[in-house]
Amino acid sequence: MKSKVIQKIKLTKDPISNFDLVIQAQKGVDAEMAFEISETLLMPDEDLSLILHLSTKTLKNYQKSEKSLNPIASEQVLKLNELRKKGEQVFGSVEAFNNWLKKPAIGLDDAIPYQFLQTSGGMDLVMEELDSIAYGDFS
Template sequence: MTYSYQNFDDVGVFNLIDITQKGISFKLFDGISKKFPFTMQDWADYLHISGKTLSRYQKEDKSFDVLQSEKILQIEILYKRGQEVFGSSENFLIWLQSENVALGKTKPQDLLGSVFGISLLMDELTRIEHGVLA
């Protein structure tokens, strides 16, 4: 599954809605999660579930609910946007794990548990892309 931040049209958005309503399988989540240096406990925290529940999803190849699926896709879209802005996944991941002055000395990855945090990070990536760093 490949999504690019810059070319979402109504069809693309409806496709995302359809995917989230059906629920993302653990197998698909696993492919997305491996792009990041996060632990399974980090992911559990971002998805507001226990590590034990996440392990059960893995064991049973269970699908995530709508809200969890939306969060997973939002993080995936953020990843794609970060690659576009920084030119590589490596540079984006360094940024994601580094304290950020523009974000009040917060590590961007610490904001992934909130849709507002993800939105803030998307805005910050746009500012970086346009050369507005603070």
């Protein structure tokens, strides 16, 4: 049953509330969801491991055994998914969002947004920058 809830959250283009994100993170998300999102973002497994603070081997074992991630890693996955959805909305495609993630952003003091994804606060900064761009502040 948990997987159906995860699928429902994953497939919707609408953002989920912070409350729903926290509740879902506490329940845990499947490692498979993490790999699906990272694949969409053209993110190497090693980078996903850094973001989730888990080894690649551990992630692959979780995926193989269909285990759920811990709440902290689950929160990172869900936030990464929200960034993906917002980026697609702002830039019109995941490909364009991927390109933006890897280039210096004026609103982030010319830092590369992709480098901020290793922490929850960094993801929040990238989301704020996407919101700024969506409202006409170009980076």
